[in-house]
Each structure stands twice: as structure tokens, then as C-alpha cells.
Amino acid sequence: xxxxxxxxxxxxxxxxxxxxxxxxxxxxxxxxxxxxxxxxxxxxxxxxxxxxxxxxxxxxxxxxxxxxxxxxxxxxxxxxxxxxxxxxxxxxxxxxxxxxxxxxxxxxxxxxxxxxx
Amino acid sequence: xxxxxxxxxxxxxxxxxxxxxxxxxxxxxxxxxxxxxxxxxxxxxxxxxxxxxxxxxxxxxxxxxxxxxxxxxxxxxxxxxxxxxxxxxxxxxxxxxxxxxxxxxxxxxx
Numbered sequence: 590x591x592x593x594x595x596x597x598x599x600x601x602x603x604x605x606x607x608x609x610x611x612x613x614x615x616x617x618x619x620x621x622x623x624x625x626x627x628x629x630x631x632x633x634x635x636x637x638x639x640x641x642x643x644x645x646x647x648x649x650x651x652x653x654x655x656x657x658x659x660x661x662x663x664x665x666x667x668x669x670x671x672x673x674x675x676x677x678x679x680x681x682x683x684x685x686x687x688x689x690x691x692x693x694x695x696x697x698x699x700x701x702x703x704x705x706x
Numbered sequence: 707x708x709x710x711x712x713x714x715x716x717x718x719x720x721x722x723x724x725x726x727x728x729x730x731x732x733x734x735x736x737x738x739x740x741x742x743x744x745x746x747x748x749x750x751x752x753x754x755x756x757x758x759x760x761x762x763x764x765x766x767x768x769x770x771x772x773x774x775x776x777x778x779x780x781x782x783x784x785x786x787x788x789x790x791x792x793x794x795x796x797x798x799x800x801x802x803x804x805x806x807x808x809x810x811x812x813x814x815x816x
Binding site for chain 1: 742798804
């Protein structure tokens with residue numbers, strides 16, 4: 590079946606603009622994760638959901654970052670008033686079920702490469 | 707939060723040799739220990755995982771060993787091939803946030 594998809598794949602924006610990044614998980618996957626990955630680094634955890642409930646958002650860098658998953662499927666990560674330091678690859682991942690965070694195989698999406706000018 | 711360290715950060719081996727990457731973690735509540743492989747320009751993919759009630763798991767040329775007392779687990783790749791060249795991440799989970807290691811870049815020299 591279809592894997593995790595993300596859109597857009599590339600996003601170039603100007604400093605101060607808002608951006609919305611979309612993640613479409615594997616059908617039926619309960620858990621959804623957002624990560625930020627800098628070049629040459631491991632994925633940095635941002636937040637995760639079980640169904641529509643946001644379980645942990647302590648990894649979000651500041652209050653300009655928010656995420657939602659209103660119907661327990663597609664999720665959106667929104668960055669308001671973007672800054673150059675927000676430039677990175679943003680990846681989402683989904684897993685069938687993870688009662689505790691990160692305790693099942695995560696299937697990653699292709700990522701959205703965000704560039705803030 | 708969890709403190710995760712991977713060693714070495716880079717590793718070069720001759721084709722056919724073995725490679726071992728070690729991951730240490732700080733949270734004794736962690737109970738899931740996966741290894742992900744990320745090829746250049748691609749997404750991370752799980753290659754093997756182990757849970758805290760098992761000490762070792764093998765899948766063909768790949769194995770993972772776990773030492774919960776010492777809080778570390780290792781990835782073992784035998785008979786390495788050029789296609790094993792990639793960055794490998796550990797990501798212990800089960801408590802609070804998921805924390806990925808910084809990665810180990812493995813280069814297999816033909």
C-alpha cells in the first residue's frame with residue numbers, strides 16, 4: 590500500500606511568513622510523529638499524536654510551532670513568522686500503535702525541505 | 707530527557723569485514739531499541755529492532771544485542787557490502803520523547 594506522504598516536498602518562503610506542512614500517514618496507523626532533521630544530524634523529535642490527541646509537544650522549539658491532527662489521520666505542522674533558523678528538513682513518521690512513545694516501527698515520509706530566505 | 711550517544715561517528719570497513727556500532731542511553735525506562743538506516747537523500751528505514759525482554763536478535767547479516775544493565779545496545783553487520791554504506795541511527799524509545807542518536811556514517815570500501 591501507499592507509504593507516508595508529505596507535501597509540499599520543497600518550500601521556499603520569506604522570513605516572517607507562515608508555512609503549513611502536511612503529513613499523510615499510512616492508513617490505519619494510530620501514531621504520528623513530527624521530526625526536524627538538519628543536514629548530517631539525526632531526526633530531532635518535535636511532537637507526536639495518538640489518534641487525534643497530541644501526546645507530547647515538549648519538543649516543539651517555541652510557540653511559533655504548532656501541530657494538529659483533527660481527525661486522527663492527516664496532520665499539519667504550522668510554523669508562524671518563519672525565521673532563517675527554521676530552515677531544515679521536516680519529516681513525519683507513522684506507526685501502527687505506540688502506547689508509549691516510539692515503541693513501534695516508525696515509517697518515515699520523504700520530508701519537506703523548508704528554506705527560509 | 708533521554709541522553710543518547712552513538713559510537714563511532716564514522717566507520718570505514720573493507721567489503722566483507724564486520725562493522726559494529728554502539729548506542730548508549732540514559733533512561734532505564736526505555737524498552738524498545740531500533741536501528742534505522744538512512745541512505746543519502748532518502749528517508750530513514752528500520753532495519754532491525756529489539757525489545758527489552760530479549761538480549762539478541764538476528765536477521766541474516768544484521769544483528770542487534772542489548773545490555774540493559776549497562777544501558778547500551780549495538781548493531782552488528784557481518785560480511786559488509788557496498789550497499790550497506792549509509793548513516794545508521796539508534797532511537798531508544800518508551801519514555802517521554804523519542805531521541806535519535808547523531809548517527810554513524812558507515813562506508814564500505816569495495
